Amino acid sequence: MQALRLVKVAGKSIIKNKMRTLLTMLGIIIGVGAVIVMVAIGEGAQFEIEQQIQNLGTNMVVVTPGAAQTSGASQGASSFSRLTPEDAKKIKNESIYSANVSPVFSSFRAQIVGGEGNWRATILGVTPEYQVIRNWDTTSGRFFDAREERTGAKVVVLGKTIVDQLYGDRDPVGERVIVNRVPMQVIGVLESKGQTADGNDQDDFIVLPYTTARNRILGRWSFMRQILINTYTPEDIPLAQEEVRAILREAHGLASWEADDFEVRNQEQLSEAAQGTTEVMTALLAAIASISLLVGGIGIMNIMLVSVTERTREIGIRMAIGARGSDVLTQFLIESIVMSILGGALGIALGVGGSTLLGSTMGWATAVNTETVVIAIAFSGAVGIFFGFYPARKAAALNPIDALRFE
Amino acid sequence: MSEIKEVIRVLDIRKTYEMGKTKVHALQGVDFSVREGEMVAIMGASGSGKSTLMNIIGGLDYPTSGSYFLDDIEINKLSKNQLADIRNQKIGFVFQGFNLLARTSALENTELPLLYDRSKRVKKHSEAARHSLERVGLGDRVDHFPNELSGGQQQRVAIARALVTNPSLVLADEPTGNLDSKTTVEVMSLFQELNAEGVTILLVTHEDEVARYAKRIVELRDGKIIRDIQQTPDIAAQDLKELLATRANDQGIEELEAAEAD
Ligand SMILES: Nc1ncnc2c1ncn2[C@@H]1O[C@H](COP(=O)(O)OP(=O)(O)O)[C@@H](O)[C@H]1O
Ligand SMILES: [Mg+2]
Numbered sequence: 001m002q003a004l005r006l007v008k009v010a011g012k013s014i015i016k017n018k019m020r021t022l023l024t025m026l027g028i029i030i031g032v033g034a035v036i037v038m039v040a041i042g043e044g045a046q047f048e049i050e051q052q053i054q055n056l057g058t059n060m061v062v063v064t065p066g067a068a069q070t071s072g073a074s075q076g077a078s079s080f081s082r083l084t085p086e087d088a089k090k091i092k093n094e095s096i097y098s099a100n101v102s103p104v105f106s107s108f109r110a111q112i113v114g115g116e117g118n119w120r121a122t123i124l125g126v127t128p129e130y131q132v133i134r135n136w137d138t139t140s141g142r143f144f145d146a147r148e149e150r151t152g153a154k155v156v157v158l159g160k161t162i163v164d165q166l167y168g169d170r171d172p173v174g175e176r177v178i179v180n181r182v183p184m185q186v187i188g189v190l191e192s193k194g195q196t197a198d199g200n201d202q203d204d205f206i207v208l209p210y211t212t213a214r215n216r217i218l219g220r221w222s223f224m225r226q227i228l229i230n231t232y233t234p235e236d237i238p239l240a241q242e243e244v245r246a247i248l249r250e251a252h253g254l255a256s257w258e259a260d261d262f263e264v265r266n267q268e269q270l271s272e273a274a275q276g277t278t279e280v281m282t283a284l285l286a287a288i289a290s291i292s293l294l295v296g297g298i299g300i301m302n303i304m305l306v307s308v309t310e311r312t313r314e315i316g317i318r319m320a321i322g323a324r325g326s327d328v329l330t331q332f333l334i335e336s337i338v339m340s341i342l343g344g345a346l347g348i349a350l351g352v353g354g355s356t357l358l359g360s361t362m363g364w365a366t367a368v369n370t371e372t373v374v375i376a377i378a379f380s381g382a383v384g385i386f387f388g389f390y391p392a393r394k395a396a397a398l399n400p401i402d403a404l405r406f407e
Numbered sequence: 408m409s410e411i412k413e414v415i416r417v418l419d420i421r422k423t424y425e426m427g428k429t430k431v432h433a434l435q436g437v438d439f440s441v442r443e444g445e446m447v448a449i450m451g452a453s454g455s456g457k458s459t460l461m462n463i464i465g466g467l468d469y470p471t472s473g474s475y476f477l478d479d480i481e482i483n484k485l486s487k488n489q490l491a492d493i494r495n496q497k498i499g500f501v502f503q504g505f506n507l508l509a510r511t512s513a514l515e516n517t518e519l520p521l522l523y524d525r526s527k528r529v530k531k532h533s534e535a536a537r538h539s540l541e542r543v544g545l546g547d548r549v550d551h552f553p554n555e556l557s558g559g560q561q562q563r564v565a566i567a568r569a570l571v572t573n574p575s576l577v578l579a580d581e582p583t584g585n586l587d588s589k590t591t592v593e594v595m596s597l598f599q600e601l602n603a604e605g606v607t608i609l610l611v612t613h614e615d616e617v618a619r620y621a622k623r624i625v626e627l628r629d630g631k632i633i634r635d636i637q638q639t640p641d642i643a644a645q646d647l648k649e650l651l652a653t654r655a656n657d658q659g660i661e662e663l664e665a666a667e668a669d
Contacts, residue, residue, distance in 0.1 A: 005522055016510045317506045320467060321568065322495020322523040324488045400467050404506065 010334040027296025028343030034289035036351025040366035042282025063227040097240035100129035114177030115166035122205040125213025141173035141188030152211035160192040160203035297383040304391035316403025329396035336388025344380030415441040420473035435630040448621035456630040499569025501579035559590035579610040596643035
């Protein structure tokens, strides 16, 4: 009952000093808004990466070079490892559970000259099975075949963006392009996969046989990024992983006491790894934004302290007519809590609005969840209590005679 | 006379302020009592200890030594919270500077003591406050803010606020210090009226003009009582009537003169 009346008193005081209230809340509004936007961006990025991994295809197993870093201890310089096309061939020949196998060579920003001009794009060196694994279609022409792979034929399949840049509306199949000074023939155009939600062009690359890529463009000692494998069924995935591991250990001549010098992961494990990094990113963004919330809290304390001094006479009057120290403390504490929760609510509105705006104008994936909102409200309430307590106690400790004499 | 209740009894009250190494003996052994229904003016030169005495009687401060009873409760033995409750329920304060809350209506200002009334004697706050404002003649000003009221009206709101809890005692420290002579007489007339209704009033003043409306004068000098006399008070309402008549007269003459000049 008494508390309810004090809430009313605090409410009146807040309404009677609109400007002061707004200034007090500003820090919290911005702080909470920032936290929500940052977390939304972080979660959006997580969702994005998840999508990309799902887009890789189905029933996928990925082999990458290098020891797993799980034990923390590095295997030492001697364990520098490579994957070779022979590894991929061995898997292809010996694995029962693997349906399609392709080595993946790649290079960023290769120079492509043809049609109307030139362009820089990623090149991918793979086998025809790669098309099956990724489930890609061609809109014109065809993908290269096993014979072309074997012979290292100078043929390329273009992504949609390359076609747009170099040929406009023209069909480039049959045309010649020069990739890093090597003339090649265009045999197909890939179906567009559009952009990712964060604006990454998924069509800005060319594909060619890995043999050609290795021999003509990247060089014999070029680095093989991965071996991409798919299985017939999802149930086969763990079996394939074990099998591939055994095959590669044998191929690399590893003794039983030696650790793997490669990693075999499925999609789930890939996204777990990616999730780990984006979670760190989200936490970092949230931490930075939390600092602004802290600054907002200090702002509340600052203005509450000024307000206590400014209202010394008011406090004196209240005490003279019978307010106890605890009444004054409660009044100021409630004022501070109400202001910070109100600020938190406005901050949520700002944060949700800001995330939506960022999402639509910048093309960033953002995701606001209720959890963040609830935490933001609770946190701003806590900020109000924490930073309101000191000024409130100062008010309550005033001596009524001195307070009344205060000019 | 002896069956009339003593509201205040002060026994050998001393108050010493320590300011660094120097000590100020603001009260040096004050003994006196006030009975229900009295209207006492405490007089004395500036620095004689009037406010110090009022603060102790009002439960805002503790004496250095001596004892003080209000309604037979030994006030100087109470805790700060108990003191706050005593101020709330037994005492009504009126200050020289009015001390109303700004941007707060007369009604809300008057209600304020009820907010802190833990005894919950008064149920309907705004009704009680309205009645209190009517008592001081401001029934038509309940929604006005302090800055929309004259000094005399503000002081009357403060008096209404002091009365709203039906206190045993109204304390007023230089209540007319900020008012002009006509308003002073108005406020004193109101105090006399309330006193006639049974309210015990203790007021501090250094002006004879004000003290002559009290039934009793207690004079302080250097923290001691040097004079304590009963007197027949002048009637403020009467003075006010005369004052208004002279003013009207003066105004009439002015008007006449103005008419003659035409
Ligand atoms: N808080 C205080 N600290 C120190 N000295 C004080 C304080 N309050 C009053 N005094 C001193 O006590 C004496 C009495 O003051 P006061 O009661 O205010 O007198 P009055 O109200 O009659 O003018 C004065 O000398 C004054 O300076
Ligand atoms: Mg004084």
